[in-house]
Each structure stands twice: as C-alpha cells, then as structure tokens.
Amino acid sequence: xxxxxxxxxxxxxxxxxxxxxxxxxxxLGGTSEIALATARRLIARRTRTVWLAGRPSPAxxxxxxxxxxLGAQVRVIAFDALDPxxxxxxxxxxxxxxxxxxxxxxFGTLGDQAHDERSPRDAVRVAQTNYTGAVSSGLVxxxxxxxxxxxxxxxxxxxxxxxxxxADFIYGSSKAGLDTxxxxxxxxxxxxxxxxxxxxxxxxxxxxxxxxxxARLATTPEAVAxxxxxxxxxRAETVWVPGRLRVVMSVLRHLPRTVFRRLPV
Numbered sequence: 001x002x003x004x005x006x007x008x009x010x011x012x013x014x015x016x017x018x019x020x021x022x023x024x025x026x027x028l029g030g031t032s033e034i035a036l037a038t039a040r041r042l043i044a045r046r047t048r049t050v051w052l053a054g055r056p057s058p059a060x061x062x063x064x065x066x067x068x069x070l071g072a073q074v075r076v077i078a079f080d081a082l083d084p085x086x087x088x089x090x091x092x093x094x095x096x097x098x099x100x101x102x103x104x105x106x107f108g109t110l111g112d113q114a115h116d117e118r119s120p121r122d123a124v125r126v127a128q129t130n131y132t133g134a135v136s137s138g139l140v141x142x143x144x145x146x147x148x149x150x151x152x153x154x155x156x157x158x159x160x161x162x163x164x165x166x167a168d169f170i171y172g173s174s175k176a177g178l179d180t181x182x183x184x185x186x187x188x189x190x191x192x193x194x195x196x197x198x199x200x201x202x203x204x205x206x207x208x209x210x211x212x213x214x215a216r217l218a219t220t221p222e223a224v225a226x227x228x229x230x231x232x233x234x235r236a237e238t239v240w241v242p243g244r245l246r247v248v249m250s251v252l253r254h255l256p257r258t259v260f261r262r263l264p265v
Contacts, residue, residue: 017233021046022101022152026094028079028137029107030054033206034156036063037221038104038228043072045229051094053079054107081107081133082125087140095144102232103141105134105155108175116170123170130174135181142185145194152195154228155182159202159240162249166261186237197231199224200249201241217245 023046027035030052039050050072054060064074079090094100111126138153145151160168161175179198186196203218224241231239240246252260 018046020152020232020235021229022232023047024049024051024099024101026051026053026091026100026103026141028053028081028103028105028141030076030079031057031059031063032106032108032156033221034201034204034224035104035106036066037225038106039067039072040070041222041225041229042102043067043070048072049098050074051077051100053077053091053094055080079137081129081137084133084136087136091137091140092144095148099148099151100141100144101151103145103151103153104228105138105141105153107133108156109171110168111171113168113170126170127174127177130171131177131181134178138181138185142189142194142196146189146192149193151193152197152232153182153185153189154197154199154232155179156224157182157198157200159200159245159249162200163253163260195235195237197228197236197239199228199231199239199241200245201227202245217242217248 021042025042025047027039029035031054050067052060052064056078060076064076067074108130109126116123142153157179158175160172161179164172182196182198189196201219201224205218205220219241227239227241
C-alpha cells in the first residue's frame with residue numbers, strides 16, 4: 001500500500017509514513033529506560049521537542065541533558081502518577097504551550113509480588129500507579145489530543161496483562177486493566193484525528209531488571225523503541241514485542257486453567 005492513501009476513517013488523507021513520526025513528544029515517566037530509548041530513536045528521526053514528565057530527581061535531570069545532547073529541545077515537568085488531582089493542571093500546561101504530536105505513557109511499577117501479597121497497602125500502590133494514575137493522565141492527554149485534532153497516545157502495556165500468572169498477578173491485573181482501558185479509549189477516539197496505540201512487550205531487560213531464567217522471549221528497551229517507531233509509521237493499534245508473542249499469548253490465553261497453572265510461566 002502506498003504511504004499516501006485515503007484514510008480508512010474517511011477523514012481525509014493519511015500523511016506519508018515518515019510524517020507520522022512526532023515532532024513533539026510528551027513522556028509520562030521521564031526516567032523510564034523504554035521511554036528514553038524511544039525518545040532517542042525518535043529524535044534521530046524527526047522529533048525536535050520533548051517534555052519529560054516525572055518526579056523531580058537527579059535521574060530526570062540527567063535524562064533531559066542526555067536528550068539535549070542529541071539536539072532536542074527538552075523541558076522537564078514535575079508529574080506524579082499517584083496524584084491524579086494534579087494531572088489536569090500539570091499536563092494541561094504542556095498542551096497550552098503548543099500542540100503535542102505524541103504522548104508516551106511509560107510510567108509503572110513491577111512491585112514485589114511476594115512482599116505485596118503480605119502487604120495490601122503496597123499492592124494497592126502498584127494498582128494505583130499502573131492503573132489509576134494511567135486512567136487519569138491518559139484521559140487528560142486524550143482529551144487534549146482530541147481538541148487539537150491530531151496526535152497519538154502510546155500506552156506501554158504488558159503481556160503480563162493477557163492472563164493472570166501466580167508469579168505476578170498483582171502487577172498483571174493492573175496491566176490488564178490498563179490494556180482494556182487503552183483499547184476502549186482508542187475506540188472512543190476513532191475518527192477524531194487522535195489515535196491510541198497499545199504496546200505489549202514481554203519481559204524487558206533493563207539495568208535494574210534481569211530477565212528471569214528461561215525467559216526466551218525477553219526483549220530490550222531498544223527493541224521496544226524500534227517496534228514503537230514501526231507502529232507509528234503503520235498507524236497500528238496494537239504492537240507486540242517481540243512479534244511472536246502475539247501467537248504465544250493467543251495459545252496461553254485459551255489454555256484450561258488446570259493446564260495453565262502447571263506451566264513454568
């Protein structure tokens with residue numbers, strides 16, 4: 001299919017694939033390794049303005065300096081996923097400063113399953129960060145994208161949300177809620193010019209998280225960043241990283257529970 005085609009929504013013509021990459025980017029979760037790998041990749045392609053939203057910290061400042069060194073204009077904004085009451089005001093200021101082509105919702109916490117099962121308060125914190133905070137900030141950003149008539153909200157979900165596992169069902173349940181929310185939000189925005197893309201990576205190896213033993217489909221921040229770019233070019237609604245996970249999870253999702261609970265997953 002040629003890059004310049006009639007939009008399936010009937011709302012005019014789709015821009016060439018390269019033009020679907022953002023010039024301006026708002027990152028919610030500005031110290032996320034996945035988010036920063038994505039920002040670096042997009043800056044190398046087309047992005048010129050980046051907002052990094054996160055809790056004030058030396059790590060957030062270092063991330064901003066790193067991206068400035070790549071040639072982007074970077075601004076830092078204080079943002080707390082656990083303070084939904086502040087989201088409308090904090091994020092609204094970003095959009096009043098100019099249009100945002102892409103919002104990357106990248107904050108989240110794995111928690112500690114064994115500890116959190118014994119500490120309901122900490123389990124709730126995982127849920128509030130990964131789901132409640134995402135619902136609040138996601139709706140604020142989606143409304144702003146809709147008002148400006150264009151832009152993509154990219155939501156970092158996880159294959160952990162596809163089916164509850166004994167090893168991480170607290171985290172997985174929060175990602176399941178996030179994933180369902182993002183899909184529904186995408187349907188709600190259909191035809192408005194704004195767009196939602198859900199990204200479902202497997203376990204992502206980072207500096208602070210090594211892949212579990214036997215995790216053959218683990219991935220890296222750079223691989224997720226590559227998949228995000230390709231998804232933006234294709235105006236995809238769902239992206240799996242690696243792509244083989246789509247088939248794997250389709251099988252696992254439909255296994256009887258008596259079989260699934262015996263698997264080493």
